[in-house]
Amino acid sequence: MRVKNFSREKKPGTRNIIYEKVDNLLGELFIAFVKIGLFSFGGGYAVIPSIQYQANSLGWMSDSAFGKSILISGMAPGPIATNSATLIGYQIAGINGAIVSTIGMILPSFILIIIVALFFYKIRGKQWVKATLYGLKPIITVLIFYAAFHLFVLGKEGSMLNWTIGATLVIVGLAVYGLLKYKLHPLWVIAGSGLAGIILF
């Protein structure tokens, strides 16, 4: 499988320059995902806007490639945050990129959890912990809805898309209804929507 390089062009040069570039790329990926991971409160979906911001500002990949990565991350089992780190890292710098990005994503919370584990009995139930969450949770909520909106907009451009938009809205509506009302398992919702997609599009 070839690694696609979306926005960066590797100029032909000496081996050293190429290696240096790859090193920088891995470093850049690692730092970017450490930053994202440090503020990845709320886990998966709330992280999407942060990843998108980093991806845009560093010119990692096109919007449609980004949308595809998020889509596959949501489909695959496991947290969408680490999945998207894996896939974006892979597309930018191959398997090493995938590893570096995933570790970068996990590392901040990993360190924090170990610190929490050390002071577990001291901090539980403290007012400042609750007060922090009090301000944090509304923002996480907004970020999640923001991510949903961006996912909806992604990959919908040009004309004659009324059908696509309408059908997407119908599936979204039905899926939300099934998830909330009948507490359907996400796996069935994904499978059902895939089938609906084959029929509708």
Next chain:
Amino acid sequence: MQFQSEMGKSRRLIELFWAFFRIGPATFGGGYAMIPMIEKEAVSKRDWIKEEEMNELLAIAGSAPGGVGVNVAAFIGYRLAGVAGACAAVLGITLPTFIVALLFFFSYSFFEGNIKVEAALKGVHAAVIALVLVAGYRLAKSAIFDKTTIAIAILSLAVLAIAQINPIIVIATGTLVGLASIRIKSWLGVDTRTHAGKKLFAGKETRYPEYYI
């Protein structure tokens, strides 16, 4: 003696790795889908952590940055076998999803261009949007319940929509605003409720927040 304890330690690490490795692949739907399985492996089957501890751990792991499943794995691993244990547990829970996500990506790249597959993916696209919306709705129920939280939500939405600002800055600022408002409220002697109702984290059925991520 020394040799035996070394053996015991590495066996424990392998056990940790394996227990969490088995949880990973079956968790469609993200973090909170992992929790019942982690409970089964770590509480009922192996007695690694007590039931009451697990409840508090879930509240903390859900509030810290990062996926709740990975956080719980790190915590249990650390409690059992230190930093090496935390590494083993996190590696165990991450490795399968790492591989499966790449496999999904490869198979997608393989089928790219196939009309049927593209159509199915458009449907899945809608399903993923629905999952995100439901997660947002579930969190909103416990997050937005008084004037301050409504104001924080509206302001952060406005900032995100209008200014192309790094979401990380919004998160940091909003958290400080929340902290400050609780301080001011308690200074003024106003009610400083920090939860929607008292149900969250209290009852048996609400042992972890209903939203999953």
